[in-house]
Amino acid sequence: MKKADFQYDINDLIINGDKESTMFPFAVGNIYSFTLSERLFANRAEVIDGILCKWTEAVTDDGVGISVRQLTRRNNGIILEGKTIKERIRSFVDQFDEDGHFILRIAKVVEREWLKPNGETTISKYLKFEII
DSSP states (O other): OOOOGGGOGGGGOOOOOOOOOOOOOOTTOOEEEESSSSSSSSEEEEEEEEEEEEEEEEEESSEEEEHHHHHEEEEEOOOOSSSSHHHHHHHHHHHHTTEEEEEEEEEEEEEEEEOOEEEEEEEEEEEEEOOO
């Protein structure tokens, strides 16, 4: 779909949440292609630590979902405009070329340990990208 023809309702996206799914095993060097279509954004839900969590993913051409939180996070290698996640999602869509394509490579996977409220240690992963 051409960029000029792509339409979506930002209010249909789930942009809240401190939790997202168990992350797909992303690795440095992996390349992900996105194409503008009605299937670009997909809402997901998963029970995490006994709590139903909901979020939106951007789905690659190969069907891999990357959460909009990861894609709109500051300092992730994608230069995005805006202060709110909604503004940054609009800016993400603006990154697509006129033919509706956008390609990213994983440049780095940053892991950070933190304590859950129940005292367990867990690891959060943050992705850094480069546009190709």
